Amino acid sequence: MLSIVLTICSPVALFVIYTAWSLFSNYLIARKVGLPLFVIPVSPENPLWLLLCHYIIPLLSYVPFGNGNFTRFGETGWEFREKARVHIEYGDAIIIATPGKNWIYMCDADVIRDIIRRERQGDFARPVELLAMLDVFGPNISTMNGADWQRQRKCTAASFNEQSNVLVWTESLRQGQQLLQYWKNNTSVPGVSTMAKDTRTLALNVLVHAAFGKSFDFQGTHDKKITSGPLSYRDALALILENAIAILALGPQTLERLAFIPPLGRLSEAAKQFRKYMLDMFEEYTHSNDSMPENKLQGNLMTSLIRASLTDKLITPDEAIGNMFVFNFAGHDTTSHSLAFTFMLLAAHPEVQDWMAEEIRYVLGEKQISELNYSEFPRFVRTLSVLLETVRLYNPLLSIVKGTETQPSLLTVRGKVVTIPPHTRVLLNLNALQTHPRYWGSDGESFNPSRWIHSTPSGTSNIHDREYLQMNEHGAYIPWGEGNRSCPGKKFAQVEHVAVMVSMFRDHVIGVKRWEGESAENARERARGALRDSGMKLLLQMLRPEKTPLVWERRV
Numbered sequence: 129m130l131s132i133v134l135t136i137c138s139p140v141a142l143f144v145i146y147t148a149w150s151l152f153s154n155y156l157i158a159r160k161v162g163l164p165l166f167v168i169p170v171s172p173e174n175p176l177w178l179l180l181c182h183y184i185i186p187l188l189s190y191v192p193f194g195n196g197n198f199t200r201f202g203e204t205g206w207e208f209r210e211k212a213r214v215h216i217e218y219g220d221a222i223i224i225a226t227p228g229k230n231w232i233y234m235c236d237a238d239v240i241r242d243i244i245r246r247e248r249q250g251d252f253a254r255p256v257e258l259l260a261m262l263d264v265f266g267p268n269i270s271t272m273n274g275a276d277w278q279r280q281r282k283c284t285a286a287s288f289n290e291q292s293n294v295l296v297w298t299e300s301l302r303q304g305q306q307l308l309q310y311w312k313n314n315t316s317v318p319g320v321s322t323m324a325k326d327t328r329t330l331a332l333n334v335l336v337h338a339a340f341g342k343s344f345d346f347q348g349t350h351d352k353k354i355t356s357g358p359l360s361y362r363d364a365l366a367l368i369l370e371n372a373i374a375i376l377a378l379g380p381q382t383l384e385r386l387a388f389i390p391p392l393g394r395l396s397e398a399a400k401q402f403r404k405y406m407l408d409m410f411e412e413y414t415h416s417n418d419s420m421p422e423n424k425l426q427g428n429l430m431t432s433l434i435r436a437s438l439t440d441k442l443i444t445p446d447e448a449i450g451n452m453f454v455f456n457f458a459g460h461d462t463t464s465h466s467l468a469f470t471f472m473l474l475a476a477h478p479e480v481q482d483w484m485a486e487e488i489r490y491v492l493g494e495k496q497i498s499e500l501n502y503s504e505f506p507r508f509v510r511t512l513s514v515l516l517e518t519v520r521l522y523n524p525l526l527s528i529v530k531g532t533e534t535q536p537s538l539l540t541v542r543g544k545v546v547t548i549p550p551h552t553r554v555l556l557n558l559n560a561l562q563t564h565p566r567y568w569g570s571d572g573e574s575f576n577p578s579r580w581i582h583s584t585p586s587g588t589s590n591i592h593d594r595e596y597l598q599m600n601e602h603g604a605y606i607p608w609g610e611g612n613r614s615c616p617g618k619k620f621a622q623v624e625h626v627a628v629m630v631s632m633f634r635d636h637v638i639g640v641k642r643w644e645g646e647s648a649e650n651a652r653e654r655a656r657g658a659l660r661d662s663g664m665k666l667l668l669q670m671l672r673p674e675k676t677p678l679v680w681e682r683r684v
């Protein structure tokens with residue numbers, strides 16, 4: 129009997145002892161660093177904890193002494209709730225000791241710039257093991273460092289060119305109009321409660337068009353039919369992205385072995401289809417030739433990658449497929465969550481809609497939306513500032529992770545030299561940086577896109593021809609990262625966002641569906657509540673946007 133108890137308990141006991149020991153030795157290391165120190169008894173990188181923390185942490189507040197540092201910093205995404213508060217209270221750098229690694233959070237624009245600049249020298253590299261799971265479809269840009277990465281980055285940067293931006297522009301205009309139609313047509317339901325789902329669909333359609341040159345009409349959540357037979361390219365990708373965590377956690381091989389479990393079988397099928405579609409595209413490309421007529425849309429991301437692989441021999445076909453997956457993965461949730469945040473923010477701020485629509489109407493003039501040329505994109509400064517302001521407050525990646533490897537590195541924080549020990553994570557706390565009163569003044573947490581806009585004085589020309597974007601943000605604004613490792617999809621995201629706004633807000637306004645007898649102000653307050661109710665899943669997102677239905681009306 130005792131031996132049974134022992135065999136069951138000893139692995140658990142060993143784990144507990146090992147965790148306690150790791151935490152203790154990390155604590156000793158962290159103490160020497162000399163930054164304000166917090167202790168968390170679990171590793172934020174533990175996948176089980178990532179899943180469970182959102183349930184466990186809220187319960188802790190009911191336990192005596194539960195309201196300590198663990199509840200404050202234990203849940204992933206705590207940066208969003210804290211914003212700059214923790215740094216105002218304790219300083220620009222804090223260290224959190226955990227059983228895994230020690231985590232340093234940084235909120236000083238100068239130090240952050242220094243860290244990014246020194247990434248190239250190898251002082252603060254992106255920890256590739258955190259992203260290694262993205263390798264499911266082959267090696268890729270995000271999981272590489274050093275020479276391999278530079279070779280890849282050349283090809284990928286070349287893929288995100290103005291040709292692909294034209295595809296993003298035209299398709300986003302088209303999808304935006306269809307989405308508006310869909311939302312307006314459905315008068316049978318009390319407002320649009322599928323907003324966040326529908327922005328996912330739109331983001332996917334734009335991505336598929338820019339990546340592969342394929343076009344799909346927008347289908348709302350209610351129109352979707354379950355199809356049997358082989359999945360279309362788009363549906364395979366949709367399924368993969370929706371279940372990204374499972375695929376990443378299991379990997380394609382394990383997934384295939386577990387395919388007898390029906391939902392996993394379908395997922396495994398989608399992963400296989402996705403790979404097959406991409407291999408087919410390679411085939412097509414080898415049998416065609418570059419001088420062929422424009423029967424396929426040129427300049428999409430896939431053809432750029434295939435060309436880099438087959439014609440220029442810069443990357444292997446496996447690397448091309450791996451990158452394709454990473455583009456889709458990195459470009460989908462980021463843009464769809466940003467759109468969802470923007471719709472909710474605009475519903476809470478009708479005055480911003482009026483301000484933005486003024487510009488849209490001026491630039492469009494008498495033109496149809498579908499006639500709008502990509503060359504007009506730079507004229508939409510107000511419209512773009514709305515996105516800049518959205519991702520200032522709701523940046524999908526709350527923190528950018530860097531870290532030291534086998535060597536310690538020195539940092540100067542506010543005149544004090546700090547030695548960062550080896551194997552330490554260094555997090556650039558963007559959400560804190562982008563709201564800190566030192567950089568943003570007292571209204572750093574409010575949504576005010578006009579803070580980005582200036583205008584050249586005098587002149588008889590129209591105000592909309594004189595306005596330009598500029599922000600004296602003291603380097604405290606990097607939602608897309610900065611430097612060599614920054615987001616290659618930045619312009620992509622901006623072009624998509626502006627085109628969607630243009631196609632929807634010229635003639636329409638969005639608002640919160642009012643409950644019976646509710647005042648407009650109370651309804652807007654509910655939208656602000658939905659925005660506050662955001663948290664970290666894979667990225668920062670609203671947790672329950674469907675509880676706050678939105679309505680569209682014609683602009684009067």
Ligand code: HEM
Pocket residue numbers: 254269270271281454455456458459460462463466519523524525528529607608609610612613614615616617618620621
């Ligand atoms: C609002 C939209 C977006 C935001 C806020 C965003 C933000 C970011 C950030 C913060 C990084 C990491 C930078 C770093 O580590 O320094 C990143 C990387 C990346 N993003 Fe985006 N992104 C967005 C949209 C997109 C889109 C639309 C695509 C592609 C279609 C894309 C593709 C990528 C890729 C491939 C990387 C990895 C780059 C590398 O490892 O060198 N992103 N993004």
Ligand SMILES: *[C@@H]1O[C@H](CO)[C@@H](O)[C@H](O)[C@H]1NC(C)=O
Pocket residue numbers: 164165166167195196197
């Ligand atoms: C949280 O950590 C800070 C800094 O180390 C410490 O001063 C404080 O006492 C801790 N709070 C609790 C409740 O343990």
Ligand SMILES: *[C@@H]1O[C@H](CO)[C@@H](O)[C@H](O)[C@H]1NC(C)=O
Pocket residue numbers: 313314315316317348350351
């Ligand atoms: C409108 O919404 C209802 C219920 O949510 C759905 O059954 C119906 O198919 C939708 N109609 C359209 C035209 O999308």
Ligand SMILES: *[C@@H]1O[C@H](CO)[C@@H](O)[C@H](O)[C@H]1NC(C)=O
Pocket residue numbers: 415416417419420
């Ligand atoms: C490639 O293009 C050239 C010139 O247009 C044409 O003569 C040739 O037949 C093409 N080759 C293939 C395999 O299509």
Ligand SMILES: *[C@@H]1O[C@H](CO)[C@@H](O)[C@H](O)[C@H]1NC(C)=O
Pocket residue numbers: 501502503
């Ligand atoms: C759009 O703008 C580009 C560049 O200014 C120009 O070459 C092209 O002809 C324009 N297209 C249309 C349809 O006006």
Ligand SMILES: *[C@@H]1O[C@H](CO)[C@@H](O)[C@H](O)[C@H]1NC(C)=O
Pocket residue numbers: 248278611612
């Ligand atoms: C990026 O890396 C290249 C070397 O690959 C270097 O020449 C360039 O200056 C770097 N750019 C930045 C902004 O650090």
Ligand SMILES: CC(=O)N[C@H]1CO[C@H](CO)[C@@H](O)[C@@H]1O
Pocket residue numbers: 263264266267268271272273276
């Ligand atoms: C699956 C796979 O090939 N992964 C590769 C990703 O990139 C790293 C770094 O170049 C390789 O070591 C892996 O083998």
